[in-house]
Amino acid sequence: MKKITGAIVVYLSCLSLTGQNSDYITMSALSGSRTVCSQYGVNSVFSNPAGLSQITKSFFITTFSDDYSIHDLWNIVTGYVFKTNKGALPLTITSKGPRDCVEFGLSTGYSLELSERFYAGIMANARYFLIKDIQDEAEISLLLGIQYRANEKLTFGMMCETPAVILKDRPVNYSCFVLKSAVSFYFTSSCGVSFEICKAMLLPVEFSGLFEIALSERIRLMSGYKSGANELFCGLSVLWPKMALMMSASYNFMLGTTPEIGFIR
Numbered sequence: 001m002k003k004i005t006g007a008i009v010v011y012l013s014c015l016s017l018t019g020q021n022s023d024y025i026t027m028s029a030l031s032g033s034r035t036v037c038s039q040y041g042v043n044s045v046f047s048n049p050a051g052l053s054q055i056t057k058s059f060f061i062t063t064f065s066d067d068y069s070i071h072d073l074w075n076i077v078t079g080y081v082f083k084t085n086k087g088a089l090p091l092t093i094t095s096k097g098p099r100d101c102v103e104f105g106l107s108t109g110y111s112l113e114l115s116e117r118f119y120a121g122i123m124a125n126a127r128y129f130l131i132k133d134i135q136d137e138a139e140i141s142l143l144l145g146i147q148y149r150a151n152e153k154l155t156f157g158m159m160c161e162t163p164a165v166i167l168k169d170r171p172v173n174y175s176c177f178v179l180k181s182a183v184s185f186y187f188t189s190s191c192g193v194s195f196e197i198c199k200a201m202l203l204p205v206e207f208s209g210l211f212e213i214a215l216s217e218r219i220r221l222m223s224g225y226k227s228g229a230n231e232l233f234c235g236l237s238v239l240w241p242k243m244a245l246m247m248s249a250s251y252n253f254m255l256g257t258t259p260e261i262g263f264i265r
Contacts, residue, residue, distance in 0.1 A: 048145035049121025052111035053087035065260035102134035139164035190214035
């Protein structure tokens with residue numbers, strides 16, 4: 001299923017590896033490495049809206065990727081995450097090519113802090129497909145997530161995405177029910193790992209693993225592997241007091257490389 005959640009915006013998480021810039025990137029911050037228990041922050045808009053409630057301020061986010069380095073297969077996302085009293089409200093717009101089958105997406109929802117350690121969130125993802133010489137298509141799906149922080153080092157997360165409801169006639173519904181669960185653990189304040197299990201209906205179970213380390217106060221490195229897609233990914237994030245820049249690449253052994261760059265303010 002084409003997922004706006006897989007293309008939606010950028011990377012942030014809220015527990016800083018160095019104890020600074022606490023709204024910025026940590027676990028699951030880069031393309032290919034998103035897991036549902038990334039420790040919290042704007043990054044959670046990708047995969048688990050439950051983590052959004054823990055940001056401390058509003059953010060503007062934008063990202064661009066060239067999927068598998070194929071000409072015209074682009075992915076552009078722009079959005080804003082509004083901080084509220086007890087949570088956060090994300091609003092993102094997505095444009096995805098190629099030109100003969102352009103996908104436009106709109107996503108919004110809400111994340112809420114239920115207790116000191118337990119968080120929940122919901123997102124509605126609407127997609128509209130402009131297909132050359134064929135009738136346009138449209139669909140909408142829901143993303144539901146929960147997250148539990150056992151302590152400062154250990155976080156559990158779970159997310160499910162519902163099958164899409166078809167808004168315009170389509171001969172086949174390609175979407176299905178997706179369930180993900182994950183755990184992340186920090187060995188030290190500058191080094192952590194994350195593991196995720198994903199099961200989509202009628203498809204094999206997929207596993208993802210991510211390793212993250214702070215190279216300095218402002219530079220962080222992430223790398224990992226995803227089965228099923230048979231994909232390696234790595235990336236760097238550079239932090240400043242009021243913004244962050246992310247550069248990453250994922251390599252699919254059959255399809256090729258997907259470079260991605262993102263900016264958060």
